Amino acid sequence: MTPASPLTAGPRPKTALIIGSGFGGLSLGIRLQSLGFQTTILERLDAPGGRAYQKRVPVGGGEYVFDMGPTVITVPHFIEELFRLQVGRAELGPVDFPPEVLHAERVRDGVSGGPATSRYVQLRPILPFYRIYFDDGTYFDYDGDPESTVRQITALAPEDLAGYERFHRDAQAIFERGFLELGYTHFGDVPSMLRVVPELMRLDAVRTLFSFTSKYFTNPKMQQVFSFETLLVGGNPLSVPSIYAMIHFVEKTWGIHYAMGGTGALVRAFVQKYEELGGRIRYGAGVDQILTSPGLPGRRRATGVRLESGEELRADVVVSNGDWANTNLKLLPRAARLVNSDVRVKLARQSMSLLVIYFGFRADGPQDPPMDLRHHNIILGPRYEELLREIFGKKVLGADFSQYLHVPTLTDPSLAPAGHHAAYTLVPVPHNGSGLDWAVEGPRLVARVLEFLEERGFIPNLRARLTHQEFITPDYFEGTLEAYLGNAFGPEPVLVQTAFFRPHNRHEDVAGLYMVGAGAQPGGGTPSVMMSAKMTARLIAEDFGIHPSIVEGVADLNAGAPTGVSAVQAEQELAGTRG
Known part of the structure; x- marks a missing residue:
């Protein structure tokens, strides 16, 4: 058990349950432990990560390692802050942006993770950030370098x-x-x-x-x-x-980074940090219901959860890092929800979904033309605006597609057997509100994508070189990850679902229930999810009256003033409270 912290309200550590071990759940778990809560993360799968789950596939004498979700890591000092947290050192104020991190040259010099991060995981800068291929065969290497950017615009679009x-x-x-x-x-x-x-x-x-x-x-x-x-x-x-x-x-300011061993290595590092702070994590612990009891008039209070096994767990705080829509529709009774009613939730616009192909293949042989790819590749189809309208509006599969092709073994050969590459290519597709039958459409689209990569010369002779292939569709997001309609990123970030209009991190209907992750403010993407965890931790600290100096200045921050309490100030004030 974590030792009592001076930040902890009451004679015993407050307890918290977090549903889901994605980046949001792990980041918040670390922060709640630093606040003195005794936290348990409940994960339905057999390993951590959620959308950032990492899969290993034995092949011959080695294995392929596939990150199944996020692969683009930005703002490394957000990660550094999490790794330097300690019990009693919550750092809930704004992150300082010292001049040295506002310098893209650090990326070009090969500097990524800070000293605390480097004790847990090795980050490496990736250049270019992306190679963006156009349908006519030309490309743009985006690397954040002003001179390079101007030079390429001069070549492609001088006007x-x-x-x-x-x-x-x-x-x-x-x-x-x-x-x-x-x-x-x-x-x-x-x-x-x-x-x-x-x-x-x-x-x-x-x-x-x-x-x-x-x-x-x-x-x-x-x-x-x-x-x-x-x-x-x-x-x-x-x-x-x-x-x-x-x-x-x-991206221009802090660059694009890669965790050696894949994004899964960063997930495991967060788990290690969380457990070092005394946090617990349970796998195979799917949640069936969020338990509530009468609270303020007309408002219930979260008291714990019931697992799919029937076991009931009680806590002072319950947080969902799961899908926002299904948290409300599946885990909370209709009677407990007024703002997050069935009507509101079902009318909310969900983000698109994805078809992702994970594949392993032999590296270039004597008979193969050389593969000219980068770590991150954006391959745009012949249409842009109309394709987007088909995916998000009409919800149909078009005659063409665009894709993000990720080849991490160009940076980290350890993810594949010697002489091989591990890759995935991600194709935006409509979510399951489309009514598409992915048992039929999935294999068809996979065949089209692999044929395209081979025939257009991105990976010559690909199909003959394949040694492993599998794919996921919106059905994976809806079934395995329990995302409403199989969305891949939560509520779509349109204007009417941004800022105040996005689901709140403090649940509007149920006291003691909070949200974290892509479904809450500020939104999707790994930096935003880590920011979401800090927002939610601050709200919990406010609600429990934990160490006012840590949350001092939040009102000014919310008004837009760039103020906050530094870690040094917080430590000094904590020393005063101990005295």
């Missing part, structure tokens, strides 16, 4: 050089306000939202991202290069608000 300078300026303003200053703001009430609306309007951060980029770029290739990134967090560039232009600057 857009001046537009890029304006885009860079305006996207940077959105990044500085939307991420650096407001990134940890929890929009829990209308006033918190109204305070920032005028400035977001001034920054033109509420029009759609594609419309925003089209103000600066006339060449379709540049419009695609500077808008595609939201697809990696479940957002349609034609629908997400242009505040998501900040993603470009998040």
Whole structure:
């Protein structure tokens, strides 16, 4: 049992149950342990990670290792902060952004993880961040280097050089306000939202991202290069608000990174840190119901959970890192929900889903033309806007597709047997609101994608070189991961589901119940999920009256002032309380 902490309210450690061991659940588990809670994470699968589950496939004398979900790691100092937490050192204020981390040159110098991170996992910068292939065979290597960016725009779309300078300026303003200053703001009430609306309007951060980029770029290739990134967090560039232009600057500022051993190695490192702080995790522990009891008039209180096995567990706090829609529809009784009613939940727009092919193949042999790929490859089809409308709006499979091809063995050969590569390619597809029969459509689309990769020369002779192949469809997200309609990223990040209008981290209907992860604020993507964990930890600390100095300045932060309590200040004040 974790020793009692001076941050803990009451004579005994408060207890918390977290449903799900994805990045959100693990990050919050680490933070709650640092606050002095005794935390148990309940995971339905046989290993941690959730969407970031890692699969191992024995082949001959070795094995293929596949990260089944996120592979793009950004903002490494968010990770560093988690690894440096200790019991009694909660660090709930805003993250400091020291000048040295606001420097892209650190990425080019090969610096990734900080000293605490390096004790648990090795991070490596990836350059270029992405190679973006266009349908005509040309490509754009995005690496965050201004000179390289200008040089490539000059070659591909010289008419857009001046537009890029304006885009860079305006996207940077959105990044500085939307991420650096407001990134940890929890929009829990209308006033918190109204305070920032005028400035977001001034920054033109509420029009759609594609419309925003089209103000600066006339060449379709540049419009695609500077808008595609939201697809990696479940957002349609034609629908997400242009505040998501900040993603470009998040990547440009801190780079793209890889955890040696795959994203699964980072998951295991988080588990190690969580358990070192005294946290517990149970596998094969699917939750059947969130238990509630009468609380304030007209509002119930979460008291624990009932597992699928029938076992009941009690706790002071219950948090769901599971799918927002199914948390409400499946785990809570209808009578306990007013704001999150069946009507509201079912009318919410869900993100698209994915077909992902995991495959292993022989490296280039004497008879094979050389493979010219990078670690992260975005392969765009002949259509962009119409394809997006088919996936998100019409919910049909088109005649063509775009894909993200991930070949981590170019960086980390340990993920495959000697002389082989492990890869996955991810194709955005409609979620299961489409009515598509994936038992039929899945194999057809897999065959088309593999044929495309071979015949277009991305991986020559691929089908003859394959030694392993499997795939998942929206049915995996709906069944195994229990995501409503098989969505891959939670509620779609459109304007009416952003900030205050996105599900709140403090559940609106049930006291003592909280949300964390892609379904809560601020949204999807590994940095946002880690930010979500900090938001939720702060709300729990506020609700339990834990160490006011740690949460001091939150009201100012929510008003947009970049203030907070540093770790040094918190330690000094803690020393005073001990005295």
